[in-house]
Amino acid sequence: MDFKLILGVMTLLVVPFTTGSSVTFTRTQCDLVKFHGGNFQNSGIVDGGFKRAIQRLNDYAEACKVKIYITSSFRKDDKKVLWGTIVKPSKISNHFVGHAIDMNLMTPLIDGSRHFCNSQCLGDEKKQTKGEKCFLFQIGHDTTLRWGGNFSTPDPVHIDDGINKRNRAEYNRLFASLQTNCKTV
Numbered sequence: 001m002d003f004k005l006i007l008g009v010m011t012l013l014v015v016p017f018t019t020g021s022s023v024t025f026t027r028t029q030c031d032l033v034k035f036h037g038g039n040f041q042n043s044g045i046v047d048g049g050f051k052r053a054i055q056r057l058n059d060y061a062e063a064c065k066v067k068i069y070i071t072s073s074f075r076k077d078d079k080k081v082l083w084g085t086i087v088k089p090s091k092i093s094n095h096f097v098g099h100a101i102d103m104n105l106m107t108p109l110i111d112g113s114r115h116f117c118n119s120q121c122l123g124d125e126k127k128q129t130k131g132e133k134c135f136l137f138q139i140g141h142d143t144t145l146r147w148g149g150n151f152s153t154p155d156p157v158h159i160d161d162g163i164n165k166r167n168r169a170e171y172n173r174l175f176a177s178l179q180t181n182c183k184t185v
C-alpha cells in the first residue's frame with residue numbers, strides 16, 4: 001500500500017469523528033422529528049418548526065462544553081377536551097406542540113469524571129459549573145428561546161420558544177394536528 005492510499009484511508013476513518021458535534025434529525029410520524037447526537041446524550045422528539053432551536057441548543061452546549069440530557073420533549077395531552085371538532089388543550093404547554101424540552105446538564109471534568117446538574121442544581125447557581133452557568137446564560141440571552149429558570153414560577157429544567165405566547169393561532173393549529181394525528185412516542 002503506498003503512502004497516499006494509506007493517507008486516504010486514514011482521512012476516511014477520521015472525518016466521521018471530527019463532525020461529531022452536529023445534531024442528526026430523523027423524520028418520525030406526522031411532522032415530528034427525532035434528534036440525537038452532537039452534544040445531546042440521548043434523543044428527543046420535537047415539531048419540525050423547533051429544529052433550529054435544537055441546533056442552537058447544540059451550539060450553546062458546544063461553546064460552553066456541556067452535554068444535554070433530555071428528560072422530556074413532545075408529550076401527548078391525555079387530558080385534552082374534545083369540543084365537537086375542536087380539540088382543546090388541558091393546559092397551554094409547549095411540550096404538547098413539540099416546542100419545548102426538559103433537560104439535565106452534564107459537564108465532563110478534567111480528571112475524567114462528570115458533574116451532573118439535575119433540577120436542583122439547575123435552580124441553584126452555586127451548584128453549577130462554569131460551563132453550566134454559561135449554557136443557561138446563553139439561553140437567557142437568546143432572542144427566541146426561554147429558560148424556565150426565569151419564569152415567575154421557576155421551572156429550571158425547561159426550555160421552549162414561547163410559541164404559546166408569541167403565536168397562539170399557530171400553537172392551536174399545531175396542537176390540533178399533532179395531538180390528533182401523532183401516536184404516543
Ligand SMILES: [Zn+2]
Nearest residue numbers: 100101102158
Ligand atoms: Zn418542560
